[in-house]
Amino acid sequence: MGLVDGKVAIVTGVASGIGRASALAFAREGAKVVAADVMVEGGEETVKMIKDAGGEATFVKCDVSKEDDVKALVQVALDTYGKLDCAHNNAGIVGPNGTMTVDYAKADFDKLMSINCTGVFLCMKHEIPAMLTGAGGAIVNTASASGLVATPGNIAYSASKFAVNGMTKTAAAEFGSQGIRVNSICPGFIETPMVAAYLATEEGRAAVCALAPLNRWGQPEEMAEVAVWLASDRASFITAVNMPAEGGMTAV
Numbered sequence: 001m002g003l004v005d006g007k008v009a010i011v012t013g014v015a016s017g018i019g020r021a022s023a024l025a026f027a028r029e030g031a032k033v034v035a036a037d038v039m040v041e042g043g044e045e046t047v048k049m050i051k052d053a054g055g056e057a058t059f060v061k062c063d064v065s066k067e068d069d070v071k072a073l074v075q076v077a078l079d080t081y082g083k084l085d086c087a088h089n090n091a092g093i094v095g096p097n098g099t100m101t102v103d104y105a106k107a108d109f110d111k112l113m114s115i116n117c118t119g120v121f122l123c124m125k126h127e128i129p130a131m132l133t134g135a136g137g138a139i140v141n142t143a144s145a146s147g148l149v150a151t152p153g154n155i156a157y158s159a160s161k162f163a164v165n166g167m168t169k170t171a172a173a174e175f176g177s178q179g180i181r182v183n184s185i186c187p188g189f190i191e192t193p194m195v196a197a198y199l200a201t202e203e204g205r206a207a208v209c210a211l212a213p214l215n216r217w218g219q220p221e222e223m224a225e226v227a228v229w230l231a232s233d234r235a236s237f238i239t240a241v242n243m244p245a246e247g248g249m250t251a252v
C-alpha cells in the first residue's frame with residue numbers, strides 16, 4: 001500500500017527538478033497525478049515517465065500566475081478523477097540572482113512575485129474549495145531556505161518565499177477545522193536546472209556544500225519524499241509547518 005494510495009494530487013512545476021521528482025513519487029505511492037507546467041514538452045515527458053512506470057497521470061498546461069489557468073487545472077482534476085485530495089504547489093523561478101536590492105528592476109520583482117507568490121496563492125484559492133467538497137485535503141507549498149533566512153542578492157526571491165511560508169500558516173489556520181492541512185517545505189540547494197549556474201563549476205559546487213552541515217547538495221527525490229509524506233495521512237496531525245529540508249543550512 002502506497003503512502004497516498006487512491007488519492008488525487010495536483011503537482012505544479014513538473015517539467016523538471018523537484019516537481020518532476022514529486023509527480024513521480026506521488027504516482028509511485030499510489031496517487032493519480034494532475035501534473036501542471038508552462039513547459040509542455042517537459043511536462044508531457046514527466047507524465048510519460050509516470051505511465052511507463054505503471055502510474056496514472058494527466059498533463060495540464062498551466063501558468064500558475066494566471067487565475068483562469070489555475071481554475072482550469074483544478075477542474076481537470078475534478079473532471080478526470082472526480083476529486084482532489086492533495087496538492088504540491090511547487091512551480092517557481094529564481095529571477096536575477098546576484099542583483100542587489102538597489103539594482104533590482106521592478107519588472108523582475110513583479111514577474112517573480114507573480115509566479116512564486118501569486119501562483120501559490122491562486123493554487124490554494126482554487127484547490128481548497130475542491131478539497132472541501134470531498135474528505136478534506138493536504139497542501140504542500142514549495143518555499144525555500146530563502147523563506148527562513150536572508151538571501152542577499154535576490155530580494156524578490158526572498159520576499160516570495162517568506163510570503164509562501166506566511167500564506168502556508170494563514171491558510172492552515174483558516175481551514176484546519178475543516179480538515180485541510182497546509183505545510184511548506186524549505187529546500188536548501190538542490191541539484192536542478194534552476195541552480196545550473198552554481199553547478200557549472202567545481203568552485204560553485206564546493207561553495208554550496210560548505211554552507212550546510214551535511215556538506216553536500218540535495219537531490220530532487222529527497223524533496224519529493226518530504227512532500228509526499230507531508231501530503232499523506234501519515235502526517236495527519238501536522239499543519240502550518242515550514243519544514244526545512246536543507247541539510248541543516250539554516251541552523252548554522
Ligand SMILES: NC(=O)c1ccc[n+]([C@@H]2O[C@H](COP(=O)([O-])OP(=O)(O)OC[C@H]3O[C@@H](n4cnc5c(N)ncnc54)[C@H](O)[C@@H]3O)[C@@H](O)[C@H]2O)c1
Binds near residue numbers: 187
Ligand atoms: N533547486 C533549488 O536549489 C531550490 C531551492 C529552494 C527552493 N526551490 C524551489 O523549488 C521549486 C522547484 O524548483 P526546481 O529547483 O525544481 O527548478 P526547475 O527550474 O527545475 O523547476 C521549476 C519548474 O517550474 C516551472 N514553472 C516556472 N514558471 C511557471 C509558471 N508560471 N507556471 C507553471 N510552471 C512554471 C518550470 O517550467 C519548471 O518546470 C521552486 O519553487 C523553487 O523556488 C528550489
